[in-house]
Amino acid sequence: MERNYKLLLGAALIVTVILLIYDIYIGGVAFIIFIALLMSIWIMEDSRMHPDVNATLRNGAKAVEFRNKGNAAAYDIHIAIIPHDVEFAIPLLKEDEKYLYTFEKMINEAKVVVSFENENKERFSKSYLLSSTGKSDEDLLKPAFPLFKWKKEED
8 A cells, every 4th residue: 555545544543543532423324434535545456457358349340449547557368269269469458548459351250268367477267259130248237447457367
């Protein structure tokens, strides 16, 4: 945790203790605010350095677009498109950068397996079921970026 965050949490804790001594109700409110601040900093620290490479069909199902929607650059990206026997690598995708892989003809369905790593050499893997007919395995409840080590690939 950075020094500034430690100072902020320390000051908030001191104010909370002083308010608890002064009045227990005001101190309780300050304690709840302190816990919310602590959790916010914890989530912010945990969500740092997470690339998130997504795959979607584009150009009338003639291309697959790979986009890094995370908050860090993705390195050593390996992509496999099943059952089309396509396998290739992208060395780097920075934040909000796109890469387009084009097919000769339209594809109906495909499973795309993407594995990549961040600057700290932590490896991540995701798979997508792409369909031109509208069926997909998109989970609307999944977090926007992987929090709390969500679906990190095991070594």
